[in-house]
Amino acid sequence: MPETVDSLSPLFAWLVSLALVPVLLVLRKRPNLRDGASLVAGVVKLALVISLVPLVTAGKVVVVTLAEVLPGLPIQFRVDGLGLLFALVASGLWIVTTLYAMGYMRGLDEHSQTRFYSFFAVSLSATLGVAFAGNLLTLYLFYELLSLSTWPLVTHHGDAEGRSGGRTYLAYLLGSSIGLALPALIFCYMRSGGNMDFTTTGFLAGKVSVVEGTVVLLMFTYGFAKAGLMPLHSWLPAAMVAPTPVSALLHAVAVVKVGVFCVIRVFTGVFGIEFLRGIPGAQIVAALAGITIVVSSLIALSQDNLKRRLAFSTIGQLSYIIMGVALLSDNGTVGSIMHIATHAFGKITLFFCAGAIYVATGKKYVSQMGGLGRRMPWTMGAFLVASLSIIGLPPGGGAWSKWYLLLGTLDAGAWWLAAALVASTLLNIGYLLPVAVSAFFGKAAEGDDGVGGEAPLACVIPLCLTALMTLVWFVFPGLLKTLASLMT
Amino acid sequence: MPTPFQILLHNFNYVCYVVLLMIGLHAMITKRNLIKKLIGMSVFSTAIILFYVSIGVNNGGDMLAGHDGRPVGNIPVLEHGIGHDAITHPETIDPRRYANPLPHVLMLTAIVVGVATLGVALAITQRVFQDYGTLEEDEILAQLNNPQENDD
Amino acid sequence: MTEHFPVFIVLIPFFGALLCGLLGMRWPRVCPGIALAGMGLAVVVAAAILQRVAEVGEWSYFVGKWEQPRGIGIELRVDGINALVLSAVAVVGWLVAVFSPGRLGRDEESKPTQFYILFLLLMTGLFGITVTGDAFNLYVMIEISALTGYALLAMGPHSRARLATFNYLIMGTIGASFYLLGVGYLYLHTGMLNMAGIHTVLAANPASSVALVAFTLIMVGLWLKMALFPLGGWLPNVYTYGPPLAAAAAAPLVTKVTVYVMVRMMVTVFGWKWVFGGGGWNEAVVWLAVVAILAGALMALAAKDLKRMLCCLILSEVGYMVGGAWLANRWGMTGAIYHILGDAFMTLTLFLAAGVLAGRAAIFKLERFEGMFRRQPWVMAAFAVGALGMIGLPPTCGFFSKWFLIRGGLEAGHYGYVGALIVSSLINAVLFFRIFEIAVFGSKPGKHGYDGPQVVVEPDGVKAKGGDLLALYGAAAMVVVVGLGSGWISGVIQRALEVNGVPLAAPAVLAPAVDETPTNDH
Amino acid sequence: MRAFGLIIVLLTGGLLLWGVRDFPLFGAADSPANGGVVTAYYLQHTMQDARVPNAVTTVLADYRSYDTMFETAVIFTAGIAIFAILRVFDDRGGRRLRKSQDAPVKGDQYRIIVGTTSRLLIAPIQLFALYVLVHGHHSPGGGFQGGVIIGASFLLLAVARNLQTSLDRFPERRFLAMGAGGVLIYAGTGLLCMLLGRNFLDYGALQAVLPATGPEMARSHGIFAVEIGVAVTVSASMFAVYAMLASRGRLKDGL
Structure with a gap:
């Protein structure tokens, strides 16, 4: 058992964005000050999370208890490699997204921005809560909090389309979490005899029969529907009605990654890799993930609306991560954890570009985007770089994670999963590169009046930054690799 | 073992109480007039009082008369003659010679509660009559369903 | 002075009511003061009792010092279970007392003094029910709380309130009389009225049809008074058309305390072995509870106005508690008792909010929530x-009661009950998010960038004043506090249940009904 | 609806009759209720403990006095409840009769007979009521019965003459105060015992207050004080209920 260190910094990191909400409410009359406050909070949060890196990389686990609720089951934070990596990604991208949101919201003169930013901050603290969660109860608590705090963001526009999207969003997420995850959670509490802390070997290992293990594993995988495993995936395209900053951070980074993060926690922390080798559960999940990868990539190919195409691409990429863990091989686990980071940066750039195009030219559909590259060189350049990373070609950071995933499938001897991986990579090329290529070399689509140059600077800088980061991950994968390998 | 019929014959009080209870319950459930429901409620309460009191009846077992010749099973008030020695050594009093006082105390409460409930029910019935002009539940419901007087 | 606390807690509201009776006619303004001070003192005393019982485990107080032989006088017995219920009732009472001055003027026509006398007598009845250890005295206290309930609910301005209260009176009297009959049968069979006394005699010779009929009568009577689904037809009309203040006082307490009485009967009077020793017919009761949960949830879905929806949710919650209690294992019973506390505060919060929003109107259509987050943000936050408590989301007590109940359900292997709990939570989610959507975005879907309806001047639900907000936020805070304190609370409950011989899991084969574990008469 | 009611009634009736099968025989002296320890103690110790030969009064006001206190509270609640439901304060409707004059009522010709007999009867009735109240220790009687008879005497006056005449003698403010006052006497006695160091409603403690009385006689006097409280409340509430119901809450031109 890694020795634990007691320090309050995870608590402060979690509190920063919560404390931001009253500040935002006070400053609602002065937008500049309000947005400045968000940026400052983002920087402080990232700094606090980075301060944990030296501790965790030295193999220690940082623990802080919020509330002693049930005997042996407190609401407690235990920061380990996986949690820290996800926290770094989330808080890092929060700063970038806040910057981007300022540009986007002002560009479109959106309404009730204070409500938007405050719920944004609350959902970030919920995401951090899940990342740092020390036991299954705390994880479930912040998972539910995240569903609630993101609902107003999804229905931000308040029009009929926004509200129906919100309804589907809640129906899937609350329905699956209360319907599947809660009974499974209580079953674990019953079997585990009261202590549900995540241990490296899993607190349920050996305490549950083969059939029960498989059923509970499947209930958790589908209970945490944010992981977007088919058939519980259609809330994600429905949530695309939200403004782009929401789609960018939440549906490329925070919300979906929380779902996958919880699944990884269930695999590693609740059951433990060794125990799962004994039961067929992992193979079933891996198969489901494989199917999801291929099917979602095919659907993405046919989507004309850029955001919906990216949404289905996200569903596919998430299933990479699930499959990586379900392979139960070290390389697979490392690959999937690294993929969390690389995919986050890649996909958030693509969403930023989609938003920038919409702000600059009002175009939503790929067919209209011919010849945009000449008018929006930076945006489309970043789109190209990010696409490389998502596809997994060398200059992009995604290459490493896909490489380890591929190694993982070969280690586990699941050759048909390797085939699925390769096939979906080809499909990725199919639905991402044409967009960039037609933007630079294709002719302008008819009816395109050629109006509108680059998006506002506040939009372009963040997307270039994140595109740059995808290249950085390719050159210096060291940090990701160490954090990921802590878990094996 | 006495046959069930003999038991019923001997425990005739309890059979009466069940019959009375059922008459009251039937009236309360099926009668549509509010006052008839209340009459049913009174019969219901009276039946319970009959049951409790018949628990406390004590015919002194086989003793027809006490060892001093006086009748058994009478009202639970100690006669004057035995005042002093009842104080010094209470065990001389033979409880079988008196009725059981406890059910009577309990039924004093039940009667009071019955009166109180009946009073409140009659008050409510009077207000209902003032508002709807009728005591038949069907007519009241009819008035409610076509609301010429709204309730907001 | 502290050793008189068990009777002291009942006397505080009692003397308060009598003082209001004497002084109220001439100085009506003194009554709110008496009520507030009285209930505040009651909360302090209840907390002291809870604190001592948590250590000592059980506290008997003999009124009039008639201890030997047992059953002569009336014994007040406080153990882990009713100490908690006592504290919950006291806090809810205090919050309603805080809520009442601002709200009183319009609703109770022009009789504030009578309202306070009846309210304090209602609290006396509820404290009496919770504290008493004598079966017949329990009947008297049930009648006091019932009578005051009828009067409070019939006092309202709406004519339909009186018809609904009349039906409530009839059903309530049938219920109370069945309970009285049951106690009579028990007295006939055991010769005792004291709960512990009955228990010892019943444990000695359990197999008799008189005890079985007594149990059936008591259970049917209590189910009728707690409005378990098929018998609960009276509840929705009474609390919808009744005056909001009376509904806020009665709704969170009366049904919950009756559930406590059922638990007391099952655990202390009849004893766990007697109740669950026989065949599997406790399964049937849990299926009855499942029907109650689902029916309540569906009726709430169909309800068009707020208060009727909340009443149907009460029916559903009663199903939670009855189902939990009859799962025949300690986790289910812990969940049921914990839910009594949690649900009292959740129902209070919702009814207080409904009282403020609806004002005098009995019917508060859901469309009138239009833009309510903007008009009354503080009230809506508490709502x-x-x-969230009703839906059962983590930090609130609703989650933890479902936590214990589902665990009880899983351990008893009663998947129907677990399924019903989950389905009703989902339906609750739909119900309340439907309201949130209307409250934030307005009932008619606006165009893109629509920001909810403009601020509409309050029709007649008066803007929340100081007293309302304090009560509302007290109730909302208690919902979370009971949630976070669930560890300590469930500990107290588990210890109390252990003493009363409630096994952890349902014993597959029951030992023959020999005189079981030493009962707790010291 | 009728068939449904019939089914329920037959079902419950069958259950209860099936229960009668195991009842102890009617009037059996050795049944758990009659032959039990509790009953024997009551009958044997009523004189020793409280010097009251009437066992029912001792059980009512001493052994289970907590029960009876709340029973009195039930009557007080009934009075307040009916007041709250029915009482109407606005003076529209209902003319106020001249002060205690004989109103020209239909069937006036019988007035003389009814008026004089009622005037003759009321005083003895009230005197008898006090006897019943006081003699509760030695013969069936006590607070409830005495209180009801006093209430009935005022009802007789109201029926014989008109509500206004009895309201003049027993006005609203007084019977509301007496309703609460009676229960306060009862609970106050109990509180006094508590203040004197013994448990609530343990009249033995009253010996410290009463001159030259042992604990048993103190108990007897305690019982008597409690009975007075009950009589006060019962009479006030019974009359209040009648006055409210008869005049539809206006307390003016009643029955």
């Missing part, structure tokens, strides 16, 4: 906390 949201209550709603």
Whole structure:
């Protein structure tokens, strides 16, 4: 058992964005000050999370208890490699997204921005809560909090389309979490005899029969529907009605990654890799993930609306991560954890570009985007770089994670999963590169009046930054690799 | 073992109480007039009082008369003659010679509660009559369903 | 002075009511003061009792010092279970007392003094029910709380309130009389009225049809008074058309305390072995509870106005508690008792919010929530906390009661009950998010960038004043506090249940009904 | 609806009759209720403990006095409840009769007979009521019965003459105060015992207050004080209920 260190910094990191909400409410009359406050909070949060890196990389686990609720089951934070990596990604991208949101919201003169930013901050603290969660109860608590705090963001526009999207969003997420995850959670509490802390070997290992293990594993995988495993995936395209900053951070980074993060926690922390080798559960999940990868990539190919195409691409990429863990091989686990980071940066750039195009030219559909590259060189350049990373070609950071995933499938001897991986990579090329290529070399689509140059600077800088980061991950994968390998 | 019929014959009080209870319950459930429901409620309460009191009846077992010749099973008030020695050594009093006082105390409460409930029910019935002009539940419901007087 | 606390807690509201009776006619303004001070003192005393019982485990107080032989006088017995219920009732009472001055003027026509006398007598009855250890005295206290309930609910301005209260009176009297009959049968069979006394005699010779009929009568009577689904037809009309203040006082307490009485009967009077020793017919009761849960949830879905929806949710919650209690294992019973506390505060929060929003109107259509987050943000925030409790989201007590109940259900292997709990939570989610959507975005879907309806001047639900907000936020805070304190609370309950011989899991084969574990008469 | 009611009634009736099968025989002296320890103690110790030969009064006001206190509270609640439901304060409707004059009522010709007999009867009735109240220790009687008879005497006056005449003698403010006052006497006695160091409603403690009385006689006097409280409340509430119901809450031109 890694020795634990007691320090309050995870608590402060979690509190920063919560404390931001009253500040935002006070400053609602002065937008500049309000947005400045968000940026400052983002920087402080990232700094606090980075301060944990030296501790965790030295193999220690940082623990802080919020509330002693049930005997042996407190609401407690235990920061380990996986949690820290996800926290770094989330808080890092929060700063970038806040910057981007300022540009986007002002560009479109959106309404009730204070409500938007405050719920944004609350959902970030919920995401951090899940990342740092020390036991299954705390994880479930912040998972539910995240569903609630993101609902107003999804229905931000308040029009009929926004509200129906919100309804589907809640129906899937609350329905699956209360319907599947809660009974499974209580079953674990019953079997585990009261202590549900995540241990490296899993607190349920050996305490549950083969059939029960498989059923509970499947209930958790589908209970945490944010992981977007088919058939519980259609809330994600429905949530695309939200403004782009929401789609960018939440549906490329925070919300979906929380779902996958919880699944990884269930695999590693609740059951433990060794125990799962004994039961067929992992193979079933891996198969489901494989199917999801291929099917979602095919659907993405046919989507004309850029955001919906990216949404289905996200569903596919998430299933990479699930499959990586379900392979139960070290390389697979490392690959999937690294993929969390690389995919986050890649996909958030693509969403930023989609938003920038919409702000600059009002175009939503790929067919209209011919010849945009000449008018929006930076945006489309970043789109190209990010696409490389998502596809997994060398200059992009995604290459490493896909490489380890591929190694993982070969280690586990699941050759048909390797085939699925390769096939979906080809499909990725199919639905991402044409967009960039037609933007630079294709002719302008008819009816395109050629109006509108680059998006506002506040939009372009963040997307270039994140595109740059995808290249950085390719050159210096060291940090990701160490954090990921802590878990094996 | 006495046959069930003999038991019923001997425990005739309890059979009466069940019959009375059922008459009251039937009236309360099926009668549509509010006052008839209340009459049913009174019969219901009276039946319970009959049951409790018949628990406390004590015919002194086989003793027809006490060892001093006086009748058994009478009202639970100690006669004057035995005042002093009842104080010094209470065990001389033979409880079988008196009725059981406890059910009577309990039924004093039940009667009071019955009166109180009946009073409140009659008050409510009077207000209902003032508002709807009728005591038949069907007519009241009819008035409610076509609301010429709204309730907001 | 502290050793008189068990009777002292009942006397505080009692003397308060009598003082209001004497002084109220001439100085009506003194009554709110008496009520507030009285209930505040009651909360302090209840907390002291809870604190001592948590250590000592059980506290008997003999009124009039008639201890030997047992059963002569009336014994007040406080153990882990009713100490908690006592504290919950006291806090809810205090919050309603805080809520009442501002709200009183319009609703109770022009008789504030009578309202306070009846309210304090209602609290006396509820404290009496919770504290008493004598079966017949329990009947008297049930009648006091019932009578005051009828009067409070019939006092309202709406004519339909009186018809609904009349039906409530009839059903309530049938219920109370069945309970009285049951106690009579028990007295006939055991010769005792004291609960512990009955228990010892019943444990000695359990197999008799008189005890079985007594149990059936008591259970049917209590189910009728707690409005378990098929018998609960009276509840929705009474609390919808009744005056909001009376509904806020009665709704969170009366049904919950009756559930406590059922638990007391099952655990202390008849004893766990007697109740669950026989065949599997406790399964049937849990299926009855499942029907109650689902029916309540569906009726709430169909309800068009707020208060009727909340009443149907009460029917559903009663199903939670009855189902939990009859799962025949300690986790289910812990969940049921914990839910009594949690649900009292959740229902109070929702009814207080409904009282403020609806004002005098009995019918508050859901469309009138239009833009309510903008008009009354503070009230809606408290309403949201209550709603999250009902849905059962983690920090609130609703989650933890479902936590214990589902665990009880899983251990008893009663998947129907677990399924019903989950389905009703989902339906609650739909119910309340439907309201949130209307409250934030307005009932008619606007165009893109629509920001909810403009601020509409309050029709007649008066803007929340100081007293209302304090009560509302007290209730909402208690919903979370009971949630976070669930560890300590469930500990107290488990110890109390252990002493009363409630096994952890349902014993597959029951030992023959020999005189079981030493009963707790010291 | 009728068939449904019939089914329920037959079902419950069958259950209860099936229960009668195991009842102890009617009037059996050795049944758990009659032959039990509790009953024997009551009958044997009523004189020793409280010097009251009437066992029912001792059980009512001493052994289970907590029960009876709340029973009195039930009557007080009934009075307040009916007041709250029915009482109407606005003076529209209902003319106020001249002060205690004989109103020209239909069937006036019988007035003389009814008026004089009622005037003759009321005083003895009230005197008898006090006897019943006081003699509760030695013969069936006590607070409830005495209180009801006093209430009935005022009802007789109201029926014989008109509500206004009895309201003049027993006005609203007084019977509301007496309703609460009676229960306060009862609970106050109990509180006094508590203040004197013994448990609530343990009249033995009253010996410290009463001159030259042992604990048993103190108990007897305690019982008597409690009975007075009950009589006060019962009479006030019974009359209040009648006055409210008869005049539809206006307390003016009643029955």
